[in-house]
Amino acid sequence: MPRTDYDVVIAGGGMVGASLALSLYGHSKGDLRVLVVEGFPLPPVAESGVPAYRPSFDARSTALSFGSQQIYQTLGVWPLLQEHLSTIAKVHVSDRGHFGSVLMTAESQGWEALGYVVENMWLGNVLLNHLRQHSNIEFLSPAKVSAIHVGDGYATLSLQEGENQRDITTQLVAVADGAESGLRNQLGIAATVADYHQLAVIANVATEQPHKGYAYERFTERGPLALLPLVDDGSGQSRSALVWTFPEAMADEVMAWSDEAFLAELQRNFGYRLGRLQKVGQRASFPLQLMQAEEQVRRQVVVMGNAAHSLHPVAGQGFNLALRDADSLSRLLAKAHSERRALGDLNLLQRYLASQEVDQRLTTAFSDQLTGIFSNRQPVLSVVRNLGLLLLDVTPAAKSRFVARAAGIMPGSSAESL
Known part of the structure; x- marks a missing residue:
């Protein structure tokens, strides 16, 4: 195979791109030549080895599943991450105005936690640092x-x-530049x-x-809402x-509400x-779609993260699925590299896609169907939905499988028995 400047170039240095780079480094024991190209300026490297944590009431956050915690633990960054999550x-x-509800606990699964919530700034800075x-x-920033x-x-x-442009060569380019x-x-x-x-409105409360x-997942006549626990912001x-x-259709109305009216609703x-809900931070909104790339692999190319699949946030599955994809791809590439195989070979990349096909299909369906079921307010479906919640709550085996699916653990995986 031809000599190239890099083994892998990652186009996009956000949380998915940075996690992929970390995973490639970890699984290859630093033997892969990786370049991350990011459009935004990167923060300086902390001389102490620990990036500064700057609490903010308005900080945006990501929910990490139990399965994602296992990945970051393996890659050695979890001890630092967990200092501020x-x-x-x-x-x-629960379903507002109806009798059905279900309570899922880490204790019943034998886990330390069902998941974790981390501020995006802290997660990104820990990974990059x-x-x-x-x-x-190597990092190239700001560049594209x-x-x-x-x-x-x-x-x-x-x-x-x-103003400068130059060409480089690589065995594989990972496209991770967003939806x-x-x-x-x-x-x-x-x-x-x-x-x-639908419109998603995000804010801290x-x-x-x-x-x-x-953590609370509540389905209302207008749409589902989730409240996830955050660390104290220092106040x-x-x-x-x-x-x-x-x-x-409510986009303009909702964003025009005063903080008092928003909190009351x-x-x-x-x-x-x-x-009582006492304060709401800065609100942001974005339209909701399920987006799936019709191709995720080609010769010398793999599409990752939101560029490959962007899910409804109701079940918190999008980033966690992307992290599992990155882990699976990195393991395969590290093994291929150790065997001196071409990293951009289409057969190799198709093996990666086949290994993730079931996880991607089930996770996408889980998120999509959950959205459809709980966004439909027809009376008959409401009764069926709430009977289902009741049944799930009193059926330990079914609840355990549901929790494992939401935690990003595939049936039969080694993590399932942890």
């Missing part, structure tokens, strides 16, 4: 991959750094989009009572991260499980 000990699922201490991982040309056993990438991926579009890879005609590690006030979906829909 909140543990999900219990998840309460860890990676940039390793000589075999402006073009990809696939050759025989290699790909040539055009890199744009300000609106310009590189995916440039390669002519189509995407299938299912529009939910201060509550009268401490969350005690509870001593308990915080939870809110994701609330509305019909897209949230209190009416959520109830008083956390006492």
